[in-house]
Amino acid sequence: MNQTQAYIQENKERFLDELLELLRIPSVSADPKYKSSVADTAKLVASYLKKAGVNKVEVCETAGHPIVYGEFIKDKSLPTVLVYGHYDVQPADPLELWETPPFEPVIKPTKRHPKGAIFARGACDDKGQLFMHVKAFEAMLKSKNVPCNIKFMIEGEEEVGSVNLEKFCKKEKNRLACDMVLISDTSILDNKVPSITTGLRGLTYLEVEVTGPNRDLHSGVYGGAVANPINILSKMIAELHNKRGEIAIPGFYDDVDKVSKSERKAMNQAPYNEKSYMRDLGVKVLHGEKGYTTLERTSIRPTLDVNGIWGGYTGDGAKTVLPSKAFAKISMRLVPHQDPEKVFKRFKKHFESIAPDSVSVKVTPHHGGDAAVTPTDSAEYRAAEWAMTQTFEKAPIPVRSGGSIPIVALFGNRTQGKIRLAGIWSG
Ligand SMILES: [Zn+2]
Secondary structure, three states: OHHHHHHHHHHHHHHHHHHHHHHHOOOEOOOHHHHHHHHHHHHHHHHHHHHHOOOEEEEEOOOOOOEEEEEEOOOOOOOEEEEEEEOOEOOOOOHHHOOOOOOOOEEEOOOOOOOOEEEOOOOOOOHHHHHHHHHHHHHHHHOOOOOOEEEEEEEOOHHHOOOOHHHHHHHOOOOOOOOEEEEOOOOOOEOOEOEEEEEEOEEEEEEEEEEOOOOOEEHHHHEOOEOOHHHHHHHHHHOOEOOOOOEOOOOOOOOOOOOOHHHHHHHOOOOOOHHHHHHHHOOOOOOOOOOOOHHHHOOOOOEEEEEEEEEOOOOOOOOOEEOOEEEEEEEEEEOOOOOHHHHHHHHHHHHHHHOOOOOEEEEEEEEEEOOEEOOOOOHHHHHHHHHHHHHHOOOOEEEEEOOOOHHHHHHHHHOOOEEEEOOOOOO
């Protein structure tokens, strides 16, 4: 281990230069304008893997952005770890909120990081983390400390729903076979309170379209006589929760995983200050399902949120339109055992049933993903716990995160591997 640490110290400057080079490429997967930059980023990641000593490296083309795959097989009888990460980033808008340009990384000291932190799009989601794994491998290999086989799968479409990764995983099932999957694409509670993410919520995302009259009408002439689809849609959305803050779709909670009292107790021991949470968000009270704490509402309970709503006239000034259509994008965060497709069907059936005869309703699915949870009593978890304790000088707390990484559940289903999520801070 000392030799590995020494190698890191000797090469620290080079590592930093390489990371900054990676952060400079605008690999925005959602915007076709950046397609060649995304491809360049894949090539750079592949070159870093080769340089690190991964002997089989391939940039695999997909119908969208490429997947970088690499493997280092030391001995087939040894266990295999598959490292997953993504080199694509979210769009950097709104640009005016950036103090420095998003693709020109700078190192600045902050209150939380007096020694300096890197500011750039992707620095801590997920270029920083994937880079950390590549360099950890390099340092271990060069100091002859690699104890197992390692595979890397670094994709370029995580921020757009990993659309082509599922196909890739199915096709490459044998190549991707592993004993565990290591993912650093979540956050830790705090630098002083390290944590490992052991669960992620799933997702059902959809869009609704409510149609009233066959064309936009004048509200002065027709208002009061014809149903306004925006009014109707708002009412229908309001009916999706009951007074207890529960989701009012029949059968929605049928498959929800019941978390034991002892696990709920452990979960609520994570440091959390409700007052500063509210202050940070600028809200006077919190809102959610009755009978659960904020930590539980954002991790072990499912949710339903409208992510966007539009229709009619939204430009400057006034236009007295009675619109023909109203739309909304709605997402539901799911917990273990809830099936995204089943939830979609339940939503659709319910939404259609509460629509009055004055409108017609169309419900269209977007992407979805299963929730995932991993045990904390396994050898793999204990190894991650040990590693983080060495670094942070404190044992990490297991936490469940409210977000979704659709591919996590897929790994569990498609490879023989077990899922281990290591939420390691980097930035
Ligand atoms: Zn990410």
